[in-house]
Amino acid sequence: MKQAYAEIIGSRDDLSRPGLLDTPKRAAKAFDFITRGYDQSLEEVVNGALFPSDSNEMVIVKDIELYSLCEHHVLPFVGKCHVAYLPSGQVIGLSKIARIVDMFARRLQIQENLTTEVAEAIMKLTNAHGVGVIIEARHFCMMMRGVEKQNSSMKTSAMLGEFRSNQATRSEFLTLLG
Ligand SMILES: Nc1nc2c(ncn2[C@@H]2O[C@H](COP(=O)(O)OP(=O)(O)OP(=O)(O)O)[C@@H](O)[C@H]2O)c(=O)[nH]1
Ligand SMILES: [Zn+2]
Known part of the structure; x- marks a missing residue:
């Protein structure tokens, strides 16, 4: 290198x-x-931090800062990630959600795939009733070069389980995000 x-x-x-x-x-x-996300695995990042819980209310972790690299230009895209899930018998350690976001962000990515990968990983790990992930980010390849737009940002979402099938769940997520 x-x-x-x-x-x-x-x-x-x-x-x-x-x-x-x-x-x-x-x-x-x-x-x-x-790009250290390539050297990490979900098991290692989560380190067994799954805890039994009867709670079945929505958990939201918002404003997780995010630094990734676009796979087209190898330039940063930077923003925030919001994650919500509906627990099903267990909850995941709070910091682990941010660690999972980092693991997938620290690779060559496009924002859409990053969003889906985070959602699917949390769904698989926690066996939740549903997971919602929203990412808003600014892409340096659109700012420093190319079309040179300094103020545009991209918003992507991935809604799984009840976040996809149940409009009330999706609305609660969006309302709580504010
Ligand atoms: N959908 C999506 N597109 C992205 C992302 N990051 C960068 N891109 C886009 O990838 C595209 C690559 O287009 P090309 O025409 O092959 O490359 P280019 O000539 O450098 O394009 P310009 O950026 O328009 O100058 C551009 O439109 C970028 O804006 C991303 O996370 N998601
Ligand atoms: Zn790019």
Whole structure:
């Protein structure tokens, strides 16, 4: 990876100037970090944090900040993720929802797939009656280059189980999000 960065940066600038000497190494380390989701698995991230519970009321975790990379341009898209689920006999550790979002975000992604992957993972793990995920994000490939729109954002949702089949559940989610 370091070699590849040296080639890319060297094609535009003088790699031997002091400011750039360690840049391929740093950039490789940074890329490794921001794509570390490839090295993680759901089991490892959740670490068994599922707890029996009789609660069957909606749980919402909102405003989970999100940093991902678009798979088309390898530029960041940045925003917020909101996750809701209807427990069925067990609840998941609160922080694990954010960890699951991070695991899928720290890969090359498109926003639609990221949204669905988070929803399906939580559904599968918790066996919930339903899961709803909404992501709103700004894409640097639309801001720094290309069409150069600074203020547009993209909103995507994935509704599974009761969030898809039951209009009242979906409405409660959207209302509670405010
Ligand atoms: N649906 C979707 N599209 C995305 C996402 N991230 C980037 N894109 C789009 O992917 C498309 C790639 O289009 P291309 O025409 O192949 O690439 P391009 O010439 O760089 O396109 P422009 O960005 O329009 O300059 C662009 O329209 C991007 O806006 C995403 O998360 N979801
Ligand atoms: Zn892009």
